Each structure stands twice: as C-alpha cells, then as structure tokens.
Amino acid sequence: MGSQSTAKTIFLLASMVGWLIVGAALMYLFPVLADWLVSSDRTHLWMTNLSRGGYDPTLAWVGGGITLAITVLANIIWHQRFEGKI
Numbered sequence: 001m002g003s004q005s006t007a008k009t010i011f012l013l014a015s016m017v018g019w020l021i022v023g024a025a026l027m028y029l030f031p032v033l034a035d036w037l038v039s040s041d042r043t044h045l046w047m048t049n050l051s052r053g054g055y056d057p058t059l060a061w062v063g064g065g066i067t068l069a070i071t072v073l074a075n076i077i078w079h080q081r082f083e084g085k086i
Helices: 006-037 041-052 058-083
Strands: none
Touching: 006 041, 006 058
C-alpha cells in the first residue's frame, strides 16, 4: 500500500465533508426542483403540504451553494499547488 501525507489525508476528509453537505442540500432541494421541472398538481400539493410543515429551501440554496463554491475552489487550489495537475 502506498503512503500519503497527513495534509493530503486531512484535505481529502474535508473535501468529502464538503461534498456530503452539497449532496444533502440537493436532496433537500428535490421537492422544489421537482415542482419547477414537472409542475403538476401533485408536486404543487406536495409543496403546499411541505410549506405547512415549515419547509424552506433557502438554507439549502445558500448553504449548499456556498459549500459547493468553497469545495470546488479548494480542490482547484489543492491540485494547482500540491499536485501540479491543473
């Protein structure tokens, strides 16, 4: 087995956490996206019921978007400075 530096291990773990947060935001946004794309009576009813329960996709838009930007930027910087691939 190969060895890797502690810095790379920490970077990979932090990157995985970032992608998990982005994935969670996308899952939370699924009802809104389904309502926008399909726009049927069923998706409108789904959104109505979710809204009554306090569903607000703003946090997913903001948090997921910021996390996506930071994660992609960190990956680009890592590969430029430490891997020399980009």
